[in-house]
Amino acid sequence: MITPRLVASRTRTSAVRTVLELDAVLDLPAEIAPDRRSRRGRATAVPVLIEVTRWHGDPLLRRHVTFDNTVRDHRLRFHAPTARAAGTWTGDGQWCLIERPVRPDLGPLPTDRGHEAVCGSAPVQSLGAVGRGTDRTAVFAPASPRCVRLPTLRRPRERSRKEIAVTLLRSVGWLFRSDLRSRTTGAGPMLATPEAQCQGPQTFDLALGNATATDADLARRAAAFRTAPRARQLRPGTTGEPSPPGTISADGALLTALKPAENRGGVILRLGNPTPAACEARLTTPTGALLLPVRLDEQPTGQQVVLQVAGESTWQLAPFDTLTLRISRRDRG
Incomplete structure (x- = not known):
């Protein structure tokens, strides 16, 4: 394993955030050797810029990683220390x-x-976490599709390390190779994929967080990190603006979709409960709206239409359950 060497560091502090800039270098071999048993070529110095940002009031420690990938046949991973060892780790899927x-x-x-050899890593949507409750350590990494909780490592003259690793980049030149020692079965055609070497500028955004008391808190924080923030300029001394008429909001469950209905009869609202515990979703919709439970294909489930008299309602979601509603005006049914 090759680790970066630090070259320089800088800090910037403003009224809203503190930024630590780290200039580092990875000394990487140029590519795999023709016999595919070793690396060849002189080590190439690949500069890496890491920005570590703490926004005031934000519980996450954010990282922005930038580098120009000029070498081939390698994997780049981010390693984060965890509070303590554990026999399991948690990753998120779509639901x-x-x-x-x-x-x-x-x-x-x-x-x-x-x-095929057992692989310790697994695909995730945006997070990997170790621990329980407020003793949890989580790495949020959207668009980085593989994560692994590594066993406790102990190296000569080093203390044991407990960490979770996220794959940021995989530079590969083939769709499949029959000479891989990790499998004795096929996994696709032996097709060269030169563009999969991912040459050129690369950027990655991830964050570290802890003290998420429940699985629901963890899932909500991951969903918030996946969603780009929107800012609105306000006058000095104001704290915000009231929600405009017609606003739809949900609390207590994850919002997974809000889109026009395929039959153009209102909008589709879909909520999910990604945890093994039942939850209660609280909806706010325009007064007088009709809420019709539908399936994923937007066909009615046969349940009764709910008329929103007060604009607020509660819905029960079982563990790992989803709820899809078609919301329309009363005159449309």
Whole structure:
């Protein structure tokens, strides 16, 4: 494993945030050797810029990583320390949080035909977390599709390390290779993929956070980090503006979709409960709106239409459940 070496650092502080800029260098081999058993070429110095930002009032420690990928056949990962060792780690999928066992990065190599070595990493949507309650350490990394909780590592003359790793970049030149020792079965055609080497400028955004008391808090924080913030300029001394008429809002569950209905009869609101515990969703919709439970294909479920007299309603979601509603005006039905 190659780690970056620090070259320079700078800090900037304003009324709203503090930024630490780190200039580092990764000394990376140029590419894999023709025999595919080692790396070849002189080490290439690849500059890396890391911005660590703490916004005042924001519980997340944000990182923005930039570098120009000029080498091939390598993997770049971000390693974050965790508070303590654990036998499992949590990652998020499209609809739920999944608890996975901690395994080695790569298990024993198979010898029988038709087998594949166990891989400790797993695909995630935007987060990997270790621990429970306020003792939890979480890495939020949208668009970085693989994450792994590494077993406790101990190196000579080093203290044991507990960490979680997120794959930021994989530079590969083939869709599949039959000479891979980690599998004795096929996984697609041996097709060269030169553009998958991901050459050129690369940027990554991720954050570290803790003290998320519940799984619901963890899922909401991940969803908020996946969504780009919007700012609105206000006059000095004001604290905000009231929601305009016709606003739709949800609390207590994750908002996964808000879109026009396919039949143009209102809008579709979809909520999800990604946790193993039941939850209660609280909706605010325009007074007089009709709420019709529908399936994922937007066809009615057969449940009764709810007329929003007061503009607020509550809905029960079972563990790992979804709720889809078609919201329309009363005159449309």
